[in-house]
Amino acid sequence: MLEQLTGHEDPHPIYERLRAHGPLTRDNGMWLTTSHPLANKILRDRRFGVRYTDGTYPGNAGLLPESFLETDPPDHTRLRRIATPAFSPKKIDEYRTRVEKVADSLLDKDEFDLITDFAAPLPISVISDLLGIPDADTAEFADYGALVAASFDTGVTAEMANANDKVLALFDRLIAQRRKTPGDDVISSLVAAEAEQKLTAQEMLGTLVLLLVAGFETTVNLIGNGIRALLDHPSQWTLFKANQELAPAVVEETLRWAPPVQLTSRIAHEEVDGIGRNEMVTLLLAAANRDPEVYPEAHRFDVLRVHKPEHLAFSSGIHYCLGATLARMEGAVAFRALARRMPELRQTGPIEFRDSVVIRGMRSFPVSRS
Numbered sequence: 406m407l408e409q410l411t412g413h414e415d416p417h418p419i420y421e422r423l424r425a426h427g428p429l430t431r432d433n434g435m436w437l438t439t440s441h442p443l444a445n446k447i448l449r450d451r452r453f454g455v456r457y458t459d460g461t462y463p464g465n466a467g468l469l470p471e472s473f474l475e476t477d478p479p480d481h482t483r484l485r486r487i488a489t490p491a492f493s494p495k496k497i498d499e500y501r502t503r504v505e506k507v508a509d510s511l512l513d514k515d516e517f518d519l520i521t522d523f524a525a526p527l528p529i530s531v532i533s534d535l536l537g538i539p540d541a542d543t544a545e546f547a548d549y550g551a552l553v554a555a556s557f558d559t560g561v562t563a564e565m566a567n568a569n570d571k572v573l574a575l576f577d578r579l580i581a582q583r584r585k586t587p588g589d590d591v592i593s594s595l596v597a598a599e600a601e602q603k604l605t606a607q608e609m610l611g612t613l614v615l616l617l618v619a620g621f622e623t624t625v626n627l628i629g630n631g632i633r634a635l636l637d638h639p640s641q642w643t644l645f646k647a648n649q650e651l652a653p654a655v656v657e658e659t660l661r662w663a664p665p666v667q668l669t670s671r672i673a674h675e676e677v678d679g680i681g682r683n684e685m686v687t688l689l690l691a692a693a694n695r696d697p698e699v700y701p702e703a704h705r706f707d708v709l710r711v712h713k714p715e716h717l718a719f720s721s722g723i724h725y726c727l728g729a730t731l732a733r734m735e736g737a738v739a740f741r742a743l744a745r746r747m748p749e750l751r752q753t754g755p756i757e758f759r760d761s762v763v764i765r766g767m768r769s770f771p772v773s774r775s
């Protein structure tokens with residue numbers, strides 16, 4: 406049934422048909438769950454991993470350097486620990502004023518595309534800054550994240566391979582520079598860890614590519630999906646404009662209602678409740694986020710909703726999104742900037758959707774400030 410999904414349509418009718426089969430079902434030979442408690446349990450269960458028991462990784466092999474997202478403990482634990490300090494809540498808070506400035510500078514216009522002119526440049530600029538990538542180089546890979554995300558659905562294209570070579574060359578150059586002249590950025594801290602033999606050169610590259618891609622392809626859709634939800638629900642938009650301290654609540658409800666990452670998967674490392682060893686389970690995060698057993702009126706977009714338990718938009722367990730604090734801050738800054746600067750914001754043309762089943766969002770969303 407999942408293969409019927411396209412990037413264009415509302416996936417929830419299909420998720421609901423799957424939900425009708427119970428918390429754990431099989432579709433095309435693949436296990437899947439739409440249940441919040443079960444998805445959460447599997448994500449936290451150490452008997453499941455992201456690789457097969459022989460250490461191979463399903464899908465996308467060979468192009469991107471491997472990262473800790475695609476790694477099980479103990480390597481995952483070691484690599485994630487090295488990257489973690491860069492994303493501490495204190496670091497992210499110190500960063501807020503810079504993000505506000507970038508958001509503000511992107512809104513000096515009347516007619517624009519909310520995705521390409523605002524929602525995409527903001528996270529690209531933020532993550533580039535955090536990694537210490539110069540502005541001149543940032544422009545070069547503006548489409549890189551989109552290409553990588555497309556490769557999850559379509560496999561690797563020549564265009565993707567080309568963009569990938571460029572990004573790897575850029576990181577090689579930046580790493581060489583930081584070896585000579587260390588700075589106060591994530592690349593420098595990874596270079597220092599490499600010198601202490603805490604990770605290999607290949608693992609360092611994998612970590613950098615992960616941070617780059619995870620940072621842009623997702624946050625753009627948090628901002629885009631959130632603004633679209635607000636404009637489609639005028640009473641919520643009005644409520645938020647009058648109470649801009651609700652920005653974090655808008656972020657949480659957007660993540661629950663229209664999560665940028667719709668699904669992930671895990672592989673059983675031993676037989677677990679009928680799921681065989683080395684069988685894969687797809688966790689439909691977006692469906693779990695509308696589990697009626699967990700959220701009353703689950704299909705309703707309601708920024709005043711109490712999120713208990715937390716939605717699964719950032720996953721759960723040991724792979725819980727490392728950038729969650731940063732993404733939440735960027736989302737809140739973006740929503741507040743738009744509410745303050747563009748209270749009359751309106752859609753002016755047709756939306757183009759991303760052609761992806763895993764990543765949900767828009768490619769284009771034409772808007773005007775008045």
Ligand code: HEM
Pocket residue numbers: 473474475485532615616617619620621623624627664665666669670717718719720721723724725726727728729731732
């Ligand atoms: C709204 C924006 C974002 C969403 C919805 C999101 C979602 C996710 C999800 C679902 C996972 C886990 C996938 C799994 O369990 O298989 C994940 C992991 C990760 N995310 Fe995010 N992410 C966002 C923003 C960011 C940002 C801004 C960064 C930082 C630059 C980031 C860095 C990471 C990293 C490093 C991991 C891997 C964690 C691990 O494997 O231990 N993400 N993200």
